Amino acid sequence: MRTNFKTTAVVLVLLAAWSAGSAAASALAETGGAAAASPPAKVRRSAVATWFGPGFYGKQTACGQTLTPSVVGVANRTLPCGTLVNVTYEGHSLVVPVLDRGPYAHGVSWDLTAGAAQALGITETVRIGTAIVGRTANTPTLGLPPGSETAEASGGALAG
Numbered sequence: 051m052r053t054n055f056k057t058t059a060v061v062l063v064l065l066a067a068w069s070a071g072s073a074a075a076s077a078l079a080e081t082g083g084a085a086a087a088s089p090p091a092k093v094r095r096s097a098v099a100t101w102f103g104p105g106f107y108g109k110q111t112a113c114g115q116t117l118t119p120s121v122v123g124v125a126n127r128t129l130p131c132g133t134l135v136n137v138t139y140e141g142h143s144l145v146v147p148v149l150d151r152g153p154y155a156h157g158v159s160w161d162l163t164a165g166a167a168q169a170l171g172i173t174e175t176v177r178i179g180t181a182i183v184g185r186t187a188n189t190p191t192l193g194l195p196p197g198s199e200t201a202e203a204s205g206g207a208l209a210g
Contacts, residue, residue: 103164123149123193125161
């Protein structure tokens, strides 16, 4: 039996297109019919980062979180609140949410919270690697370490 290469190729292309269409339809069904927003293409994979904190503790971020030393997140000028970014620095890696706008220093693309900078071992302006890895809901407790939401949300005071 002889196989016609042209016919086989057309069938494979049609199968691939049908499969991709089914996957897209499935993804739309899972999100309630809303297409997932793709992140902006202008975010650089390697960029200069600074960190911020002490002068801003107790103040609200642009995304609505109250900044404390334990909040782990990042500020970016263009990404939506809740965008998850994998930040890497000298062998350390951390996934952090976008919590604020900034930085405002010339030539700097990212501003890490003190908690994120400490987790990555950053103490000064450095070059980091970044990759957008997802999105999460923007809530007032976004960026707080697990289990500390109650203490942090009440300013560190104990309930009782």
